[in-house]
Amino acid sequence: MASLRRAMCLGAAVGVATALATTGVAQANDLPGNTTAPAPPPATGNASNQELSAAVSRIKVTQTSGPTGGKRGTLSSTDVNWEPPPCWYEPAMTPEQLKKFSETGLALGQVSPHASWGGQKLWTDHYRDGKDAYNYEDGSLITRKGYDNYNLGEDGYFWRGVATDLEDPDSYGCERVMFWQDAGEIPDVPNAPTARTLAEYAYNKVKVPDTEIELRPTTKSTVNLPTWVWLDKGTFKDVKVRAALPNTGLWAETTAKPVALHLDPGTEDAEVFPASGDCAIHDDGSIGTPYTKANADKTPPCGIRYLRATDGTPYQLSASVTWQITWQGSDGTDGDLPDGTFETTQDMNVQEIQSINR
Structure with missing residues (x-):
């Protein structure tokens, strides 16, 4: 056809x-x-x-x-069947x-x-x-x-x-x-065209910041010791875009709100915290709890424990933020669009050490 x-x-x-x-x-x-x-x-x-x-x-x-500066990218819809x-x-x-x-x-x-x-x-x-x-x-x-x-x-x-x-x-x-x-x-x-048309068109125009998470230890972890993951407050904020069709009076505002950070350690020989791998984003934009030496052996609210050392090839730690998408239109209509995700990866080397002095 x-x-x-x-x-x-x-x-x-x-x-x-x-x-x-x-x-x-x-x-x-x-x-x-x-x-x-x-x-x-x-x-x-x-x-x-x-x-x-x-x-x-x-x-x-x-x-x-x-945010408008720094590295940014477009979202991937969590609904594989959704299309603009x-x-x-x-x-x-x-x-x-x-x-x-x-x-x-x-x-x-x-x-x-x-x-x-x-x-x-x-x-x-x-x-x-x-x-x-x-x-x-x-x-x-x-x-x-x-x-x-x-x-x-x-x-x-x-x-x-x-x-x-x-x-x-x-x-x-x-x-x-x-x-x-x-x-x-x-x-x-x-x-x-409708306000929803504009909101859906704007979906692929939303630019969100890179997921640059804080790690302790930074790029080298130790087998069986937790790696803490966190982001300071205010790191992630809502992103709002306005789509307007000239000469019609139609417009829509599409808002992306960060709601969760998902961790994938890049290997099955690891544990994530929490077990789902989803770390909640707090109202102030922070994630997890900052690392302190006093808590080095404790289980982090957001983090990873690697169970096997790397053999020269680092694990690819993936961190993806889920963004909740909503919209409001010029005609008083509003609604939800499928959540979007933005993912970044970084190398993680894991070493095997029998004893640690602190």
Whole structure:
């Protein structure tokens, strides 16, 4: 089914004009029934408006709180089946912008995530001269009514679908030819954007700090003696990002809250404390208890005891922080998203010593 939809999603319009012979681009002499399977659309190719030539999202994501310096990375979802929304619609052009694009240069650009139109006449026929456009949407040939002179003088935007992954079969759910919507309104179409859409889009934009844990001993442990693990208070703080879709009033704030540190000693010849390997993150951002010589032989609230020495190849100690993800939207909606994790590893050498003098 996915291959069939891929083969049917190249947009075409009635008319004749000179156009580029680019694979995957609908040319001005492409009639319904003469469609072919397109390659991924070109990222650029029209000097008059490169944004329309690339089916990219205009969602703006900014971090509003949390650490910004040092090493940071993106989260991995704990739910292996969770995916961000495959596609949605966004405002793309004002009437004035579309007129300039259509009547300048090559007029090569995306009319939907998987369909490009190449040649001025395709654009002017449909958006200026009122001629119908034809394209396949969800496996059916759809006729879309044309526009009068780009809707100049009206207040609104032409909306177009965008997709996060063009190889995802579900990304073909936003193939409607770029269409008009009055200003201040969200179109009543499947896959119209919502606050949740923005929150889910922002999930992969959250940058969290590296997990740099404190160890005693530091890089060399001793068989059967505990290695204490901790982080001072304030080390981990909530990270909040705001995703806003221009010209819609839609926004969402996605918050990542650190809730646990998981330790994996890198070998089965070890014990972790607690036994689950999950060290709670306290309200002040601290983890575990700092090491002191007086407690050297005691069981740490967060730590590891190695039972076998390394033989020249260090163990790979893994420390991953679990981040709880929540969101709030401009329309009063809110909710939870799957927890995310961020993991770092470090070398651990373990020595065998028969007696220790303190």
